Amino acid sequence: MCCAEQNIKKKRNETLSKAVSPVDGPVAVTGASGYIGSWCVYDLMESGYNVRACVRDKNKPEKCDHLTALNDDPTLRGSVELFEGDLFKAGSYDDAFSDCSAVLHTGATVGYNSETPQEVYDGCFTEVQHVLESAAKSSALKRFVFTSSFAAVGHPRPPGYVFTEKDWCGDNVEGYNGRWTEEMIPKNRDIAYAMAKAEAEKMLYAQAEENGSFDAMAILPLHVIGPLMCANHDQGWSWQNCMRFMAEGKAYKKSAGGRMLWNNVDVRDVASAHRLAAETTIGCNGSRYILSAADRSGELFTWQLQAMMKAMFPQLAEVGGEEMDGDQPAKPTYDSPRSYCLLAMEELGLETYPIEETVRATIDSYFELGLLSA
Numbered sequence: 001m002c003c004a005e006q007n008i009k010k011k012r013n014e015t016l017s018k019a020v021s022p023v024d025g026p027v028a029v030t031g032a033s034g035y036i037g038s039w040c041v042y043d044l045m046e047s048g049y050n051v052r053a054c055v056r057d058k059n060k061p062e063k064c065d066h067l068t069a070l071n072d073d074p075t076l077r078g079s080v081e082l083f084e085g086d087l088f089k090a091g092s093y094d095d096a097f098s099d100c101s102a103v104l105h106t107g108a109t110v111g112y113n114s115e116t117p118q119e120v121y122d123g124c125f126t127e128v129q130h131v132l133e134s135a136a137k138s139s140a141l142k143r144f145v146f147t148s149s150f151a152a153v154g155h156p157r158p159p160g161y162v163f164t165e166k167d168w169c170g171d172n173v174e175g176y177n178g179r180w181t182e183e184m185i186p187k188n189r190d191i192a193y194a195m196a197k198a199e200a201e202k203m204l205y206a207q208a209e210e211n212g213s214f215d216a217m218a219i220l221p222l223h224v225i226g227p228l229m230c231a232n233h234d235q236g237w238s239w240q241n242c243m244r245f246m247a248e249g250k251a252y253k254k255s256a257g258g259r260m261l262w263n264n265v266d267v268r269d270v271a272s273a274h275r276l277a278a279e280t281t282i283g284c285n286g287s288r289y290i291l292s293a294a295d296r297s298g299e300l301f302t303w304q305l306q307a308m309m310k311a312m313f314p315q316l317a318e319v320g321g322e323e324m325d326g327d328q329p330a331k332p333t334y335d336s337p338r339s340y341c342l343l344a345m346e347e348l349g350l351e352t353y354p355i356e357e358t359v360r361a362t363i364d365s366y367f368e369l370g371l372l373s374a
Ligand SMILES: NC(=O)c1ccc[n+]([C@@H]2O[C@H](COP(=O)([O-])OP(=O)(O)OC[C@H]3O[C@@H](n4cnc5c(N)ncnc54)[C@H](OP(=O)(O)O)[C@@H]3O)[C@@H](O)[C@H]2O)c1
Pocket: 030, 031, 032, 033, 034, 035, 036, 037, 055, 056, 057, 063, 085, 086, 087, 088, 106, 107, 108, 109, 110, 112, 147, 148, 149, 150, 220, 221, 222, 223, 224, 225, 233, 235, 238, 239
């Protein structure tokens, strides 16, 4: 066997030895009370894992009861135990992570709680560093899966451009008209968020490489929608919350005239991708996976999403969305971001929900939680 072949074999054996399964010990989830984190807990339990769900405060029933109730679900083979931790406190996750084979780091100060752009940026590094330090103390750790964002991928490109995992938000700096600078961090939440996620990813891959005993990987979701597990998942300005507003007949306010290309992914698929990344025998340190539509059917302009909701839920008096001129959109929408979760499907074996099921389940969950009435 030549040297190159030996190196490939060594790398392959290393990847195999880091693939996680339920027999390797518990798996921890940060931000477990959150929308994505809660579904990660569910998905892990469905696959037979013992889950350490990390929340800020165990005594908040509105954020924790839906998690502990999972222990009573006979369809779930695993179990869940609550642990407390704060992303801003060093060492806060030491207990929760001890003996864990993997950490899924979904928790973040995402700005829903009115953090300033600078706080979002600084928070991301401080948080990720603290979580990583606690994780690295577990001698059982094999995989660290970070919830990054498509924001760490997208950058100015002509309409119709298809983004892949090879794209980074800092590419093509000239396309930002001078706005891709550190001075923009305190002024622009979107730039602060994108820069923070991209730099946090790079920092994680470098530290995991240096450590050698675990892989760091990232999941890069786009517009996450799908069923809410509790009322607290209806965070103001989240995509699911915008859908609720539309279902109430209100205009979509996150972009001019409500015009946007929604590149949708089901929250349950995002959760599965986190687990599959921990389990993969193909992906390795530095692997990143976009979680977006699987194909064109999941990419909808606001008016198309609006029309789908209208047809699916005739009991809704009115469905709001973008500015219309009769039954046609008043103005064309900029054709971006186009991107598909093909790598997650190919390398991780992810199977995705059809868009109709995702949209239906989102609105159904709002009805079930009493947050929407016909
Ligand atoms: N949703 C999307 O469309 C989307 C798209 C791309 C990327 N992402 C990324 O996905 C991750 C999860 O987002 P999400 O939509 O699930 O948001 P979410 O529902 O707001 O969940 C955020 C979680 O982080 C926790 N958290 C916030 N500050 C904390 C602190 N100081 N210490 C400990 N925990 C703290 C929250 O706990 P509390 O319940 O105590 O507040 C909550 O559990 C984030 O990293 C976000 O950037 C989301």
